[in-house]
Amino acid sequence: MATFFGEVVSVYSRAVEEDEEDFDENEEDEQIRRELEEKREVHLQWSPEVEELLRSGSKRLQCSDFILAVGHNAARFLSVYVLNSANWDAVGHASLWNERTQAVGGQTSEESACVFYRNKDNTSVLICQVTCYIxxxxxxQWTEKVFGCLQQRGLNVMVLSDSPVAEYKTPDYISSSSVPFLRSLQTSASSSQALCPSLEQPNMVTGLPAAVLSHCQVHHIPTIAYQCYSDVITPDSITMETYKPALTRLGKSIQLEPFPSADVLRKFVKASDIQSNLYI
Incomplete structure (x- = not known):
């Protein structure tokens, strides 16, 4: 090969070595991707009794009502008004890892952040509380694995979720006296009458509630979601009570504690952290 200055230099081809280097890099990238996928996998752990039921018969749990609570107020509402009785057993939990769960206390998984409970008297009623970030x-993956354990025939799903009122879009003024409030969204297979107005456009349901609604819409599972818009970010007794009418529709399937004691409320309702207040 001639250069601009007239000398002739030999041509050295690195095609083979470059191909080998690219192959090594691609293989290394693939290995990293596989390890990351394994690390971010959602794991379901069930009690021995439930594990035995899942291994036998149809390999799915008979479930007539599945109540999913996403967010601190929704989850604490169930703790105060439903799960505080002795009629419920913790039967499993989901564990997962992501960047946000790692940032909280440095733990890779938090069992108490996603727990499943089953009614002792009516084992076809299942409750799940989710307070971790997914x-x-x-x-x-979470939705497929959880619903893969449930018998879909005759299944009804209810989702309770928290949302800040600052994200609620409306042309009208929202007075402080009207907060908190509920909005609903349901699948086409649901025939039940919602107890509150439907969620208006352009508002959306996001995160796990949206994933569950999408799954149930595709698989024709009757599902209704109640999203509570509140102006507080910590568990609050007024916000929690907003969910009460939703579960009264379930009748005998769920027994609500109408007047929880002050001790129970204090146990689950935490005061807002004011240590960051600049005026203190």
Whole structure:
């Protein structure tokens, strides 16, 4: 090969070595991707009794009502008004890892953040409380694994979720006296009458509630979601009580504690952290 200055230099081809280097890099990237996928996998752990039921018969739990609470107020509402009785057993939990769960206390998984409970008298009623963050790439996996354990025939799903009122879009003024409030969204297979107005456009349901609604819409599972818009970010007794009418529709399937004691409320309702207040 001639250069601009007239000398002739030999041509050295690195095609083979470059191909080998690219192959090594691709193989290394693939290994990293596989390890990351394994690390971000959602794991379901069930009690021995439930594990035995899942291994036998149809390999699915008979479930007539599945109540999913997403967010601190929704989860604490169930703790105060439903799960505080002795009629419920913790039968499993989901564990997962992502960047946000790692940032909270440095723990890779938090068992208490996603727990399943089953009614002792009516074992077809299942409750799940979720207070941990589930990343976008884990939502489909969580939904597929959980609903893969449930018998879909005759299944009804109810989702309770928290949302800040600042994200609620409306042309009208929202007075402080009207907060908190509920909005509903349901699948086409649901025939029940919602107890509150439907969620208006352009408002959306996001995260795990959206993933569950999408799954149930595709699989024709009757589902209704109640999203509570509140101006507080910590568990609050007024916000929790907003969910009460939703469960009264379930009748005998769920027994609500109409007047929880002050001790029970103090146990689950935490005061807002004011240590960061600049005026203190």
């Amino acid at each position: 990343a976008e790439d884990q939502l489909f």
